[in-house]
Amino acid sequence: MKLPGEVRRYCKFCKEHTLQKVVQVKGGHRGVLTAGSRRKLYNIEHGYGSTPYPMFEHAKRMGVKQTKRYDIRYKCTKCGKMTTQRRGKRAKKLEIK
Numbered sequence: 890m891k892l893p894g895e896v897r898r899y900c901k902f903c904k905e906h907t908l909q910k911v912v913q914v915k916g917g918h919r920g921v922l923t924a925g926s927r928r929k930l931y932n933i934e935h936g937y938g939s940t941p942y943p944m945f946e947h948a949k950r951m952g953v954k955q956t957k958r959y960d961i962r963y964k965c966t967k968c969g970k971m972t973t974q975r976r977g978k979r980a981k982k983l984e985i986k
């Protein structure tokens with residue numbers, strides 16, 4: 890999937906249409922985790938029990954989930970604020986020009 894590098898869209902902070910940069914956000918803030926959620930994250934990344942491969946890899950082998958959800962956000966060039974993501978975009982591969 891190819892996305893343009895810049896889009897003119899509504900900025901809720903400026904309350905008008907402005908030129909906004911398309912940004913792909915990678916990773917995220919995990920913060921302080923409990924032992925249970927650390928174990929869950931480990932299992933998602935490494936696989937465990939009935940899912941011996943990492944989650945995405947496992948889904949690929951089982952023939953489901955051919956695409957990933959990418960975190961796409963828009964950064965306003967006027968006020969510098971970024972939009973929050975709602976659901977992201979599903980795509981096999983993402984390219985931002």
Ligand SMILES: [Zn+2]
Nearest residue numbers: 900903965968
């Ligand atoms: Zn703005």
